[in-house]
Amino acid sequence: MNRIIKIILLDILKNKIVLGYTLILAILSWSSFALEDNSAKGLLTILNVILFTVPLVSILFSTIYLYNSSEFIELLLSQPVKRQKIWFSLFIGLSSSMVFSFLAGAGIPLLINATDSVGVMMIIVGCLVSVVFVALAFLSSILTRDKAKGIGIAIIIWLYFALLFDGMVLFLLFQFADYPIETAMVGITGLSPIDLARIQILLHLDVSAMMGYTGAIFKDFFGTSVGLIVSFLLLSLWAVVPFYISLKKFNRKDL
């Protein structure tokens, strides 16, 4: 298994796209901290990177990589290696390269410029989001054999979580404004990994505003150690469940 991971990691490195991604993240992060006079604005830029760029790159790159390495996968399958092992190695190789490039690109400037809890939370959440969207890429690429269709699904998944979901939540919020839906909203955020990530960072970034009435409800849930564990568990579930489904499908897939 280790050898397969090594081969995959080397292959990804040779690809140079991931290196480019790291470089872009680094330029974005460093410049946003250097250009603004207060670190809060730099943090906001990185927040948008985490909520927007990281998921997009993770899911698109992974999906395309999986389709392109279909011949390599077939070759591996002809060897006496378990299918599960191959799929796992691919996942670990892809997600670790995504996490590494996030850490190298955005993590280092964060650690240097924002040493408080916000910075640490952003790094953890950014890594988790990378892994979640790699897992979603595995799911979208296993759903169909057609490459165009698979990439389409990946883009739709990203669009849904990055944009549509919040739009729908906003719509629901105003439709049900007369009802006490605050606690229900806490549950609904669990349905989107990006929202989970965003709220965890928000609780550290806008702590004063979050102490207001509804903020307090969220803070009471997400801000406590139980809430923190639950939301991280949920985020991890967002990585585990799609990957598990894809693994099941891969095991039974006729290649």
Next chain:
Amino acid sequence: MKIILIAYFLSLSLWCQAKTIVVGKNQSVKSITAAVAQSSDGDTIVVDYGIYKEGRLLINKEILLIGKNFPIIDGEHKSEIISVNAHKVTIKGFKIINSGHAALEDPCAIRVYDKSDVVIENNILDNNFFGIYIQNSKNCRVKNNIIRAYGKEEQLIGNGIHCWKSDNLQIIGNKISGHRDGIYFEFVTHSVIWRNISFNNIRYGLHFMFSNDDAYITNVFRDNGAGVAVMFTRNVKMFNNYFEENWGDSAYGLLLKEISDSYIFNNRFSRNTSGIFMEGTSRIKVEKNVFQSNGWGMKIQASCMENEIVNNNYLKNTFDISTNGSLVLNTFNSNYWDKYEGYDLDRNGIGDVPYHPLSLFAVLTENNPSAMLLYRSFMITLLDKSEKVLPSITPDNFIDNSPLMKSLPL
């Protein structure tokens, strides 16, 4: 000449008759009550260190009561501890603990009844129901006291310094914590509150009602249940104060309600849920303040009018301004907003594009507080950007026409 000299020394000797009574374990006078009974106007009573349990100590003569090494006067949770019922009394250097707790008569550590020129200085007040209560008095000074209590609920504890229907008070350099309101002013005029620290009180750090022509300067109000409230008042000057860490839905750095003709200058509001909350205020000038890291820098309700908000710094706030209506009768000018994205072509330090400090999302959360959940979502950022360009929901006259490009050095 001789006669004058003789007269002078005679008068001096008469004046010198003011005697000093020493109270203590090893002295002839053992209790403060006895000392007060023996004394006459103008005397000094010096109290040695020790624990004195004397029930209610009534001071009805113009005396100086001075403690050496903080002698402890223990009220044993029974009643009021010191009642001042004479003019020109000075109480200095005591540790006064454990007053009674009662809802009806408000027992205090020290209470001044309808008198003038009373000085309460350098005392430590610990675990009392009310700390210092000044009623219907004039020209009194409360200085450098440490007032602590350990209240858990609003109904079960009194105020630190409670002033009612008084004039010309000086509240200086006190440290107040754990009471209901740190400092409470009702019908108090021409008074000054200077260099106090009021923190961890259950309700307000400073509570101001119907008190005109007062000033509070260079105080620190930190982590109080509901911040500071100034209500139903006019002509109040608020200079150089710190309002910090007042967190909660109805907690405000500074709550202004029905107040007019006041001046808020050079204060610092940091890390509050709301920096300033204004309701029904008029003709207030808010100048050269710093609003930093608050949830809401200012909440200005539509019931406010003719307020001037000039030359302030708004830094790192979640929302700089929020309001509950579309009516805008206040002016914003020459403030620094760290969210301003305009440019300055003629390089005069003033942005060429007016700034709309009210964001769409601030309005949305005002109408529907749950929307806070979506804050900093990309969707909301998009909506906010388009609203900034073409205001439709936010009032378009809510505007700073001359936003500063650089923050003011405050």
